[in-house]
Amino acid sequence: MHEDWYQVFAIPDYRYVTPQSTLDPKEKTERSRLFAPGFTLSYLLRSELQHDANIALLLDWMDKYAEAHEPMHLGKFFTYTEFDNAGEAIFSRSLGFIKAGHDVSGSVANSRSLNRYMGIAGYYVWLLRLVVANPLITSLGLLPMGHLFRTSMEALHQRKADPDSRFDMVAHWLRVYQEYPGLLSYRDVEAMTATTIAAGSDTLSCTPVSATAIVLRSPSRAPP
Numbered sequence: 001m002h003e004d005w006y007q008v009f010a011i012p013d014y015r016y017v018t019p020q021s022t023l024d025p026k027e028k029t030e031r032s033r034l035f036a037p038g039f040t041l042s043y044l045l046r047s048e049l050q051h052d053a054n055i056a057l058l059l060d061w062m063d064k065y066a067e068a069h070e071p072m073h074l075g076k077f078f079t080y081t082e083f084d085n086a087g088e089a090i091f092s093r094s095l096g097f098i099k100a101g102h103d104v105s106g107s108v109a110n111s112r113s114l115n116r117y118m119g120i121a122g123y124y125v126w127l128l129r130l131v132v133a134n135p136l137i138t139s140l141g142l143l144p145m146g147h148l149f150r151t152s153m154e155a156l157h158q159r160k161a162d163p164d165s166r167f168d169m170v171a172h173w174l175r176v177y178q179e180y181p182g183l184l185s186y187r188d189v190e191a192m193t194a195t196t197i198a199a200g201s202d203t204l205s206c207t208p209v210s211a212t213a214i215v216l217r218s219p220s221r222a223p224p
């Protein structure tokens with residue numbers, strides 16, 4: 001069945017259930033409802049200053065490359081900015097890409113392989129679980145899914161220890177977990193954190209990449 005494909009969204013393995021990986025429509029809606037408070041606009045806006053700071057760093061890099069008359073890989077820099085912005089919204093911290101101006105620990109390249117891999121692997125879920133997405137293999141953290149998960153869990157861990165964290169997405173989810181432990185497990189929160197980093201970063205970096213590509217091809221479409 002094609003809908004089985006969605007089970008690939010249990011990252012890094014089948015124990016980490018997310019709304020996207022839940023096949024039963026009623027159960028999926030219930031799960032989504034528990035996580036929905038994290039996406040409230042008024043709370044997301046609390047990270048606006050940090051998003052502005054990341055965009056300022058992006059503009060600084062653009063200035064540096066322009067002054068040096070060197071070509072800049074805009075797509076990569078947009079991705080660094082969006083990974084960091086997603087991190088700020090989810091767990092009050094940037095992952096450090098745009099400040100460093102490069103792919104720290106190869107995480108972005110890793111995410112690209114993860115996308116390719118997920119596109120295909122979902123059609124062979126039984127094989128995926130047998131060979132890759134099982135606790136034995138993922139605990140080694142060698143595969144793309146394990147890497148994304150490990151990076152997200154490190155950030156989640158730091159966030160929990162930091163009293164200066166904002167009331168971010170994770171704060172909402174931890175509150176639901178504390179109030180309704182029977183409905184949401186801590187592992188569910190970990191799973192949602194990892195998939196939301198993936199869901200938020202790639203989608204958001206596609207937007208400026210596409211907009212820039214369109215404007216470069218037909219400058220008349222640029223906003224006034």
Ligand code: HEM
Nearest residue numbers: 019020031032033035086089195196199200201203204207
């Ligand atoms: C241009 C930007 C975006 C596009 C086009 C987009 C697209 C989508 C689509 C089509 C779905 C539904 C998938 C399905 O059920 O088959 C979805 C779900 C989701 N997206 Fe996005 N998305 C974007 C940005 C984001 C961002 C910024 C985040 C988080 C920071 C995010 C997190 C999620 C999550 C958590 C779900 C699952 C929600 C649930 O089922 O309860 N997305 N997105």
